[in-house]
Amino acid sequence: MKFRLRYPLINALVVVVAITSSTVLFLSQLYRHAVTDAQHEQEERLKAFRVLLLEKGNSFSVHDGKLWVGSYQLSGDNTLPDRVREVFGGTATIFHGDVRVATNVPTADGRRALGTKLIGPPHDALFKRGERYLGEALLFGEPYYTAYDPLKDRTGQVIGAIYVGMKKSEIFELYNNLKTQVVISCVLLNVLFICFSLFFMRLRNESARALEMRDWKMKAILNNIPDMAWIKDREGRFLAVNRAFADACSRTPEELVGLSDLDIWPRELAEAYRTDDLEVMKSGRSRQVEEQLAGTGGLVWLETIKTPIFGARGEIVGTTGIARDISQRRLAEEELRFTRYSVEWSPDGIGWVAQDGNLVFANESLCRIFSATPEEVATLTIFDLVPEYTPEFWQKRWNLLEDEGPQSTELLALDRKGRRIPIEVSSSLLMYHGRGLVCSFIRDISERKQFEEKNQQALSILSATLESIVDGILVLDLEKQVVMYNRKYPDLMGIPDSVLAQGYQAMLDQVLQEIKDPIGFQQQLTEQMAHPEQLSTILMEFIDGRIVERVACPHLIGDRVAGIVLNFRDITMQRRVENHLRNSQRVEALATLTGGIAHDFNNRLTAIIGYGSLIKSEAGLSAQLTGYLDLLVTSAERAADLTRGLLAYSRKQDLNPVLLDLNQLIKDAEKFFPPILGENIELRLELCREMTLVQADQGQLEQVLFNLIGNARDAMAGMGRLTVATGRASVSEEFIQTQGYGKSGDYAILSITDSGCGMGAGTLEKIFEPFFTTKEVGKGTGLGLSIVFGIVKQHNGFINVVSEPGVGTTFWIYLPLARGTVQAAVAPTENLHQGRGETILLVEDDAEVRSLFREVLVHHGYQVIEAVDGADGIKTFRERGVAIDMLVLDVIMPRKNGWEAFNEIRKLRSDVKALFISGYTYDIINKSGLAMQGLHLLEKPVSPALLLRKLRELLE
Numbered sequence: 001m002k003f004r005l006r007y008p009l010i011n012a013l014v015v016v017v018a019i020t021s022s023t024v025l026f027l028s029q030l031y032r033h034a035v036t037d038a039q040h041e042q043e044e045r046l047k048a049f050r051v052l053l054l055e056k057g058n059s060f061s062v063h064d065g066k067l068w069v070g071s072y073q074l075s076g077d078n079t080l081p082d083r084v085r086e087v088f089g090g091t092a093t094i095f096h097g098d099v100r101v102a103t104n105v106p107t108a109d110g111r112r113a114l115g116t117k118l119i120g121p122p123h124d125a126l127f128k129r130g131e132r133y134l135g136e137a138l139l140f141g142e143p144y145y146t147a148y149d150p151l152k153d154r155t156g157q158v159i160g161a162i163y164v165g166m167k168k169s170e171i172f173e174l175y176n177n178l179k180t181q182v183v184i185s186c187v188l189l190n191v192l193f194i195c196f197s198l199f200f201m202r203l204r205n206e207s208a209r210a211l212e213m214r215d216w217k218m219k220a221i222l223n224n225i226p227d228m229a230w231i232k233d234r235e236g237r238f239l240a241v242n243r244a245f246a247d248a249c250s251r252t253p254e255e256l257v258g259l260s261d262l263d264i265w266p267r268e269l270a271e272a273y274r275t276d277d278l279e280v281m282k283s284g285r286s287r288q289v290e291e292q293l294a295g296t297g298g299l300v301w302l303e304t305i306k307t308p309i310f311g312a313r314g315e316i317v318g319t320t321g322i323a324r325d326i327s328q329r330r331l332a333e334e335e336l337r338f339t340r341y342s343v344e345w346s347p348d349g350i351g352w353v354a355q356d357g358n359l360v361f362a363n364e365s366l367c368r369i370f371s372a373t374p375e376e377v378a379t380l381t382i383f384d385l386v387p388e389y390t391p392e393f394w395q396k397r398w399n400l401l402e403d404e405g406p407q408s409t410e411l412l413a414l415d416r417k418g419r420r421i422p423i424e425v426s427s428s429l430l431m432y433h434g435r436g437l438v439c440s441f442i443r444d445i446s447e448r449k450q451f452e453e454k455n456q457q458a459l460s461i462l463s464a465t466l467e468s469i470v471d472g473i474l475v476l477d478l479e480k481q482v483v484m485y486n487r488k489y490p491d492l493m494g495i496p497d498s499v500l501a502q503g504y505q506a507m508l509d510q511v512l513q514e515i516k517d518p519i520g521f522q523q524q525l526t527e528q529m530a531h532p533e534q535l536s537t538i539l540m541e542f543i544d545g546r547i548v549e550r551v552a553c554p555h556l557i558g559d560r561v562a563g564i565v566l567n568f569r570d571i572t573m574q575r576r577v578e579n580h581l582r583n584s585q586r587v588e589a590l591a592t593l594t595g596g597i598a599h600d601f602n603n604r605l606t607a608i609i610g611y612g613s614l615i616k617s618e619a620g621l622s623a624q625l626t627g628y629l630d631l632l633v634t635s636a637e638r639a640a641d642l643t644r645g646l647l648a649y650s651r652k653q654d655l656n657p658v659l660l661d662l663n664q665l666i667k668d669a670e671k672f673f674p675p676i677l678g679e680n681i682e683l684r685l686e687l688c689r690e691m692t693l694v695q696a697d698q699g700q701l702e703q704v705l706f707n708l709i710g711n712a713r714d715a716m717a718g719m720g721r722l723t724v725a726t727g728r729a730s731v732s733e734e735f736i737q738t739q740g741y742g743k744s745g746d747y748a749i750l751s752i753t754d755s756g757c758g759m760g761a762g763t764l765e766k767i768f769e770p771f772f773t774t775k776e777v778g779k780g781t782g783l784g785l786s787i788v789f790g791i792v793k794q795h796n797g798f799i800n801v802v803s804e805p806g807v808g809t810t811f812w813i814y815l816p817l818a819r820g821t822v823q824a825a826v827a828p829t830e831n832l833h834q835g836r837g838e839t840i841l842l843v844e845d846d847a848e849v850r851s852l853f854r855e856v857l858v859h860h861g862y863q864v865i866e867a868v869d870g871a872d873g874i875k876t877f878r879e880r881g882v883a884i885d886m887l888v889l890d891v892i893m894p895r896k897n898g899w900e901a902f903n904e905i906r907k908l909r910s911d912v913k914a915l916f917i918s919g920y921t922y923d924i925i926n927k928s929g930l931a932m933q934g935l936h937l938l939e940k941p942v943s944p945a946l947l948l949r950k951l952r953e954l955l956e
Contacts, residue, residue: 042146045084045090122137200263245323288305349365349368349441350439372415398429398438411423472485473488492548516541535554537552548570663687665705680719684722697795703787707787722753727748729747797814842857842864845890845894916936917937
């Protein structure tokens, strides 16, 4: 058993060693390719660097101790090294002599290594031998892959050099990652192979025991065959093998008996052998194949003849085979096929050119590149394909390849259709059968050239896009150097060109002079710039009122943060619109509050005013009591005005618009100004000579005027100058866009200007908020300006406020200009109209109001029937409707509202008259349908005089 296990284990060990060796060989090849690619990449960068230099001039020289190319000074100018880094990455340097005069190579402290000297092998190659240097070098303790090229003046003297390089760690980063993956894969493959080997050994041992019984029958025959021979049963287990077969497997014949192909060969190979065996047994005929076998010296090719074995009854009981080693023959054939295949099917063109320029060989890809058949190519020369090549130039090229070795270049070739094709050619001079031939690898780089052109177009489009957007864009690198910016950036930030030229710090200093809070902004900026990898936003508030949003996002190259992209957006108008929206939302909030309390409040005021008026009408009251009652009724009416003002602010109060002249409105109200202002405030009226007609509710405009005058008086502390002015103006779309609200058109203007204490920006933002006040407790409700705001909005106007602390405040009220003729106002009479015994059905759910109306009506000659809600009113009318002359109904009541009750009653008697009374806001009344019906409606609080006059009017 130990003997049988020894060889499988050795075989497994050989495979593991082979896998490991292959891995090591692969990694070494990969490393060599990485080194070759690094050197090639440095050569390409060095060429690009020299092209950039030659764009500045065609010769190098030293003047005044400075290095020049043409008329362009290289000493102290880092632009070209930085350009090389931007395009290719890595580092670049310009040397004047052996001193770095322009570079982006960092020293240990992160500064540019200007003024440092070149030492070591590169120095010797450049300044002692005057030749290019390629290879690894230490720069300030850091290993780099470098390329140096001497700079010579017109006399051929080396006066400087150029350098490009890249850190070794950056070049081999991909190699190191791949090496880790390959090592892990190697370990996993070895582990899997060992596991499979152990499993197959167990199966093989079982088969071996069965084969041992018949082994002695086969040995004599098989050992007489010089080639490898074997016998298998139907299951593919070896019954017997000869010595040659065993030697090929590095085992004894006894070890192989009982095993199957799976125990000996790799799975794929064993399965192929088994398939052949099955086909032979199925067909019953011999089969000749070429197979591959893993021997002690590696893989060998066998020519195998397999034949079925028939039993005594003609059935197939197994197979026998004879194999001959044809490895050397197959190897030679395979190498020849592979070589030709590689050459023919290489994606690059491959050609052999003789010294006289004739094409000796061309593969399919080369034929395809030049649009020629192999027969046509055989008749061509290098001069036919590359027009710039002459025999003399080709000889120089031949000599260069002979002296300096392989060369690469880009050429413009001509195909057989006359099209010009950009190609990249890598050539080497090789000796073949005693004569020299140039082997060239040719690649069509048309697509690469097109890509480069498209890349330039994309960069152009990107630049145009940056210039077309409305935001300012500024891009900085990690050292806070300006990479780029669009034209909108300096325009938005107000930075002149002279400051732009000085760099980022000068720009920042300019902005800090215009910021409201430069210290706070500087702190936020420091935090933002300390984390360039994060997205962050800073709001910049300028002294002139502008607000700019500064958004920073990282500039990434792959996963590496290369800088920061700053986006500047003027959000001044957006903030104004947001503030206007917040005011509108506050209006809606107060509207909800006001609408909720208006009904109950108006019912209470109706009772107070009504009962006060009833008491005043009684004879024999003393003057003192009459005065008290006057004060009571007046206070209640002022409370009613306050409710109406709040409803106006929330725009839930219906207007009574008439055509008014603002000039006349002010003249009529002028007599009330002195008592409000006091003796020490000078009043000036500056009224427009033209008519300032508006369609407005006179009472509400008077409230606006008195509220603003009262506020102006408080702001002046009893002493100063107040100017009330009117005017006309046409408001343009540009003005509306600047303010963020309103509509364009012709407006009448009312302005109130005081010389008071003025207001700051923080106060100005809140003055129209409900209950906001700067007055002492008990001296202001904070509703005056809120009511003014609501009234103006309800009249489709808008307000603009200008204020400066210590100077004063001006309120500008814009109301749409109207046209027409002002009608003379008729003062209402306050006579208490008496009834004539008519019967009134009073439907009111509030007991206090219902009791008051009953007292007023009965006291003035009416008969009253009461109902507590709409349903009770319908029931009462059914019972006593014949005697009822008039309905007085509250609008909003439980069970059935006034409108529903009135509809039911009209079905009983269509000619009945009705007067509706309500303390609810007009938006709620509108929902009940009364406003659309054009019915008669009185708004609570209702005075007895108004109620009696309206009843008399309807009854007559």
